[in-house]
Amino acid sequence: MTDSHPTRRTLLRYGAYGAGAAALAGTAASWDRLTGADIPGRNDGSLVVATLGPAYGPEAVRTLTEGFKQVHPDIKLRINAVQAVDWSDFFAKILTQIAAGTAPDLVYVATEGVQLFAQRLGVPLDDWVKRDAEELREYFADVHPSLVESMMYEGSLYQLPVEFNAADMYLNHQVLERAGAGFPAADWTRDDFTALLRDMKQASGSQFTPYFWTNRLWGGVVPWLFANDTNLLAESKAPGGDWLWDSFYPAAAREGRGGGYRWTTPQATDARVEEAYDYLASLVQEGLCTRPEGGNGQNLIGVFSTGRVGVTPAGGFWAGGLHLAGMKGDAFDVQYFPRWRTQRMQFGAAGYALLRTSKRQEEAWEFIKYAARRDTLTRLFSTNQTTPARRSMLTAERYRETGPEHWPVFYDTLDKFPDTGPIPAPPQVAEVEQVLLKHTGTALASRRSVGPALRRMQGDLEKAMERDV
Amino acid sequence: MTNTQIPAVRPQPPAAPPAPAPRRSARDRGTRLLATLFLAPTIVGIVVFTVVPIIGSVVLSLFHWNVIDDPSFAGAANYREAFTDSTVLVSFGNTLLFMVLAVALQLVIALVLALAVNGRMPVWLRSVFRSAFFFPLVLSAASISVVMKYLFNQDFGVVNWLLGLVGVAPVPWLTSENAAMATVILVYVWQQFGFSFLLFVGGLNNIPKEIHEAASLDGATGLRKHLGITLPLLSPTLLVASVVGIINALQVFEQPYVLTNGGPGDATRTVVMVIYESAFEQLRFGAASAVGVLLFVLIMAVTALQFRLSRRFVHYQ
Numbered sequence: 001m002t003d004s005h006p007t008r009r010t011l012l013r014y015g016a017y018g019a020g021a022a023a024l025a026g027t028a029a030s031w032d033r034l035t036g037a038d039i040p041g042r043n044d045g046s047l048v049v050a051t052l053g054p055a056y057g058p059e060a061v062r063t064l065t066e067g068f069k070q071v072h073p074d075i076k077l078r079i080n081a082v083q084a085v086d087w088s089d090f091f092a093k094i095l096t097q098i099a100a101g102t103a104p105d106l107v108y109v110a111t112e113g114v115q116l117f118a119q120r121l122g123v124p125l126d127d128w129v130k131r132d133a134e135e136l137r138e139y140f141a142d143v144h145p146s147l148v149e150s151m152m153y154e155g156s157l158y159q160l161p162v163e164f165n166a167a168d169m170y171l172n173h174q175v176l177e178r179a180g181a182g183f184p185a186a187d188w189t190r191d192d193f194t195a196l197l198r199d200m201k202q203a204s205g206s207q208f209t210p211y212f213w214t215n216r217l218w219g220g221v222v223p224w225l226f227a228n229d230t231n232l233l234a235e236s237k238a239p240g241g242d243w244l245w246d247s248f249y250p251a252a253a254r255e256g257r258g259g260g261y262r263w264t265t266p267q268a269t270d271a272r273v274e275e276a277y278d279y280l281a282s283l284v285q286e287g288l289c290t291r292p293e294g295g296n297g298q299n300l301i302g303v304f305s306t307g308r309v310g311v312t313p314a315g316g317f318w319a320g321g322l323h324l325a326g327m328k329g330d331a332f333d334v335q336y337f338p339r340w341r342t343q344r345m346q347f348g349a350a351g352y353a354l355l356r357t358s359k360r361q362e363e364a365w366e367f368i369k370y371a372a373r374r375d376t377l378t379r380l381f382s383t384n385q386t387t388p389a390r391r392s393m394l395t396a397e398r399y400r401e402t403g404p405e406h407w408p409v410f411y412d413t414l415d416k417f418p419d420t421g422p423i424p425a426p427p428q429v430a431e432v433e434q435v436l437l438k439h440t441g442t443a444l445a446s447r448r449s450v451g452p453a454l455r456r457m458q459g460d461l462e463k464a465m466e467r468d469v
Numbered sequence: 470m471t472n473t474q475i476p477a478v479r480p481q482p483p484a485a486p487p488a489p490a491p492r493r494s495a496r497d498r499g500t501r502l503l504a505t506l507f508l509a510p511t512i513v514g515i516v517v518f519t520v521v522p523i524i525g526s527v528v529l530s531l532f533h534w535n536v537i538d539d540p541s542f543a544g545a546a547n548y549r550e551a552f553t554d555s556t557v558l559v560s561f562g563n564t565l566l567f568m569v570l571a572v573a574l575q576l577v578i579a580l581v582l583a584l585a586v587n588g589r590m591p592v593w594l595r596s597v598f599r600s601a602f603f604f605p606l607v608l609s610a611a612s613i614s615v616v617m618k619y620l621f622n623q624d625f626g627v628v629n630w631l632l633g634l635v636g637v638a639p640v641p642w643l644t645s646e647n648a649a650m651a652t653v654i655l656v657y658v659w660q661q662f663g664f665s666f667l668l669f670v671g672g673l674n675n676i677p678k679e680i681h682e683a684a685s686l687d688g689a690t691g692l693r694k695h696l697g698i699t700l701p702l703l704s705p706t707l708l709v710a711s712v713v714g715i716i717n718a719l720q721v722f723e724q725p726y727v728l729t730n731g732g733p734g735d736a737t738r739t740v741v742m743v744i745y746e747s748a749f750e751q752l753r754f755g756a757a758s759a760v761g762v763l764l765f766v767l768i769m770a771v772t773a774l775q776f777r778l779s780r781r782f783v784h785y786q
Contacts, residue, residue: 088750095536096749098536098537207624207633209625290623291623299622303624308625430751430752431750431751434746434751438731438735441644442732442734445733467751
């Protein structure tokens with residue numbers, strides 16, 4: 001073993017290294033954490049509004065920005081159109097922005113995320129609504145209370161709905177004629193629906209599927225649960241909300257309203273849920289409808305417009321979609337969802353949620369009011385890519401070019417069926433939707449697999465609902 | 470013939486005193502500095518984008534974090550959950566099954582096609598085949614999967630339409646538990662085998678022709694030559710192709726996510742899908758990190774096992 005002693009030069013060198021490292025560590029420790037907001041140009045004092053990219057094209061962004069500038073030239077506005085495939089993907093990206101320190105001031109949020117944002121991120125609009133009640137009276141008079149109620153959480157209002165889409169039934173006239181069937185009546189039943197699908201199947205070739213549906217929370221299996229007078233999660237209403245109903249709605253419209261929906265105990269093993277799944281499984285087995293995994297919105301317009309599908313659930317957004325795909329307004333039409341035990345239907349709505357982290361909350365409120373104005377929505381929704389939340393905007397003139405003939409169905413789904421409600425979307429919505437999609441696929445493999453799959457769904461839903469978001 | 474006795478231990482000369490370490494010249498120091506400068510971007514890149522995220526994931530796996538609130542210490546709770554959650558366990562099973570089938574199929578197809586392309590054929594045709602087999606690899610996996618989803622749609626897909634022309638009933642390519650995994654593997658292999666194919670073509674070109682000629686003179690023919698000569702000499706390339714193939718297959722995400730979204734049920738749900746869903750859909754970043762760490766350990770273990778086994782099966786010239 002050698003006994004070496006460090007030289008003076010070595011000691012000095014290591015001393016210098018140590019001092020350098022200590023200086024570097026000290027400097028790093030004394031800095032504030034860098035976030036995305038530190039990137040030059042990010043934090044320029046603008047009011048930042050995050051919207052779902054595909055729904056808000058450049059034209060819509062320009063409409064919003066330029067219109068708002070005319071009304072509020074002192075507020076700098078930046079629309080951040082986030083590209084996402086669906087609401088779940090959109091929320092994930094918004095949350096990533098929040099984690100990165102670049103939270104927007106306002107986020108466009110659909111029913112799927114209303115309670116998640118309200119519970120964890122949102123600011124109630126109650127005080128502003130009360131303050132500007134006179135200004136908003138015209139808005140609430142024009143918007144169905146069910147839409148407003150769907151934007152409430154535990155007694156407070158978190159968004160002013162600007163659009164919605166109810167799950168109605170679109171029918172292809174070419175397919176109806178081929179089957180020798182007439183357009184169904186408004187009070188058609190589930191049995192009428194099944195008979196129509198059989199007629200369509202019989203009259204068409206093997207490359208034809210009468211009923212096309214998409215496995216998702218909106219427009220999937222849930223409308224059938226509603227029609228069978230049940231739901232995936234037990235539904236109730238939170239107390240409160242009188243401050244809003246008493247101020248803006250007449251007594252008849254106030255009846256049964258509360259402080260927003262509560263979705264709590266999973267009930268996937270409920271007999272009526274099983275019955276609804278069993279019915280859909282029978283349609284799949286009979287070749288009358290697509291399997292849940294087979295359907296997706298991407299190819300739906302193509303197969304519907306070419307007559308390879310006869311019936312599908314969709315909302316007002318499809319009037320614009322089919323028109324853009326070249327389908328004439330008289331080639332299709334829309335009817336209410338068929339009656340089973342009830343004719344309660346399902347909708348999803350959207351509006352702007354104000355985030356707690358926003359330092360421009362007054363300006364943000366001004367934008368919320370501006371975005372809910374009739375003239376703003378008229379310019380924004382000029383192509384019928386959705387159903388405006390304002391009843392007065394649904395006119396014959398609006399649907400003259402795109403169709404469908406029975407366009408009043410869109411708003412009458414709310415007006416004539418006041419129990420029509422939002423999709424079940426508790427704060428744990430992401431996991432709930434994932435569980436629903438997963439087990440719906442398994443449940444519809446055959447009629448025998450319905451029961452076991454729903455029992456597994458029940459277990460997974462219970463776990464999901466127990467988790468704190 | 471002389472019979473010389475070689476001593477078992479040669480007498481060693483007396484040990485010389487240790488020479489003083491040569492002092493590095495200024496030129497050596499300059500070369501080292503230059504080398505360090507050239508390596509620095511890569512080292513910084515690996516540290517920032519690989520080492521730090523790995524350490525970050527390990528740390529995060531010990532916390533509950535939902536992005537919105539501050540993280541809270543969870544100890545081993547996320548790992549305990551990973552080992553008991555049926556979806557996580559099924560996803561590991563699916564991923565391992567996918568890895569075995571996809572990599573085996575990928576290597577076999579790539580090797581057979583590489584041998585075929587290396588055979589006698591016009592140079593231009595060889596170029597066409599090489600490009601055609603490699604081309605899918607340069608496309609985005611997500612876009613390929615979107616197209617394949619249309620092709621394999623049970624009700625409206627081209628594949629079932631073509632089968633219908635010859636009287637075959639519609640096949641539930643993506644909607645039955647058994648067929649879905651097979652279809653995802655087929656789509657994955659179709660896109661990925663080009664990489665192994667290219668490695669094998671290069672490896673085959675490096676085998677000296679003289680060895681094949683000598684084997685022919687000894688009477689070896691087709692399959693015998695490939696089993697006895699080509700495969701052993703190609704074994705280092707096979708090792709590289711299989712290591713890369715297995716690492717990629719264990720991280721498969723795009724194809725099952727786009728084609729089946731993990732369904733029907735959990736039939737095609739992979740580990741990386743579970744990580745994505747836990748983190749970005751359910752906001753459970755700690756749980757997602759724990760599964761990520763377990764996948765990292767699995768990949769390390771499988772790769773280490775491959776290198777260990779390679780001592781037995783890989784022959785270097």
